[in-house]
Amino acid sequence: MKKCAVYARVPIQNVETQLCDLRQLAAQRGFEVVAEYTDHGVSSAKAQGRLDALMADARKHTFSVVIVAAFDFAMSTKHFLSVVNELDSLGIEFVSRRENVDTSGPMGRSFIALVGALAEAEKSILVERIKSGMRRAKLDGQQLGRHPLAVDRAAIVRDRLSGMSLTQCAKRYSISRASVIRFCQDAQRRKSELSGGYVPLTIEQTSAVACIA
8 A cells, every 4th residue: 555645735715625535535546644734824934834844754755645636736836846846756656636637647647747848948948038138238238247346455465464364354354254365366376477387375375475566
């Protein structure tokens, strides 16, 4: 007997009514209900939490079948595609009562293939939109990526090389410790390129960099 989990999400009507229908469907198919997850009149955040709990147990292979009342159990179409795809990758059957979808059969497997194609198409569309937006921004003269820090880099390097700690230097100029290290390494790189070679500095070595006027 396969172990199954049922998930009921009912914002208005009695959640027990939906649970009874799902239990009956499980019994008809010879499944043993070992876990029930219900969201009744709760916020989207809490509903998401219950579905996350179901997926966490699915990853532990607590059950091999998930039965839901309808496709609208998910927060969005994207979320639905993600859940069904992950259940399939875990080898867990997905059954929807209203749509009469069962991924254990040939029609269900065709449905999974369709879900995968839709997910891939959605991903491709999103990537293309991002690229199109970046091209448009570039044509409009907008700077892409991180804006350079408006700080006196030479002063930062001098303070660091004079013995000021990374933390003190970062606080003085309101920047991160990583930025202080990067500025010192950039200064060393520029000087080394002039002398014919460059070897990146470690954090400890930054204090030994010769100051560039």
